[in-house]
Amino acid sequence: PASASLIPVGEAPKNLSKKQNDFCEVRLVDPEGNDVPDGEPGELAIRGPSVFSGYWGNDEANVEAFRGGWFHMGDAFRRKEDGTLDFVDRIKYMIKSGGENIYPAEIEQVILADHRVDDAVVVRAPDKRWGEVPVAFVAANDPDLTTDDLSQQCRAALAGYKQPKQIQFVALGDLPRSTTGKIQRHEVEKWLIDT
Numbered sequence: 001p002a003s004a005s006l007i008p009v010g011e012a013p014k015n016l017s018k019k020q021n022d023f024c025e026v027r028l029v030d031p032e033g034n035d036v037p038d039g040e041p042g043e044l045a046i047r048g049p050s051v052f053s054g055y056w057g058n059d060e061a062n063v064e065a066f067r068g069g070w071f072h073m074g075d076a077f078r079r080k081e082d083g084t085l086d087f088v089d090r091i092k093y094m095i096k097s098g099g100e101n102i103y104p105a106e107i108e109q110v111i112l113a114d115h116r117v118d119d120a121v122v123v124r125a126p127d128k129r130w131g132e133v134p135v136a137f138v139a140a141n142d143p144d145l146t147t148d149d150l151s152q153q154c155r156a157a158l159a160g161y162k163q164p165k166q167i168q169f170v171a172l173g174d175l176p177r178s179t180t181g182k183i184q185r186h187e188v189e190k191w192l193i194d195t
Helices: 059-065 104-112 147-157 185-194
Strands: 025-029 041-047 071-079 085-090 095-097 100-102 117-127 131-140 166-169
Touching: 025 071, 041 085, 059 071, 085 104, 095 117, 095 131, 100 104, 104 117, 104 131, 104 147, 117 185, 131 185, 147 166
Parallel strands: 131 166
Antiparallel strands: 025 041, 041 071, 071 085, 095 100, 117 131
């Protein structure tokens, strides 16, 4: 029998929401450990017999990761009305701007939806007024694409506080990557300090 969680070969998934299994308990929590309401991003905290027992020889990491008897994964998710969970971003990438939490992946998704963009990364930049603000670095495949084009797309899709305060075009090959091909955000953030 076909399983609801399997995607047929050759078919693009329409939904990648996660479902909680019966072998664990899951909570979505704010930085103080309080449950967040459905629809709001929160860090996934999990406990149960299928969760590992801790980091070998690293008591400091265990104290941080296993707060209150729950393993805090470091990933932000949003619970939908049907109880499924959608990945938002890594907690460590979150930008705190004027008391608001901004997840770079939300901005990146809007920018990457434009077919004229090959890749994009949003990082935090220090800001005297807001503390931190989002800045986007974009590798475009169309020389006619402008920062105004991307700003308009962001304005149409995102709340005002989530707007990138700056958009810079870079060559695709200039985006620093790890050996697994992931963009190294900390290296991109250095560009903002070095300028």
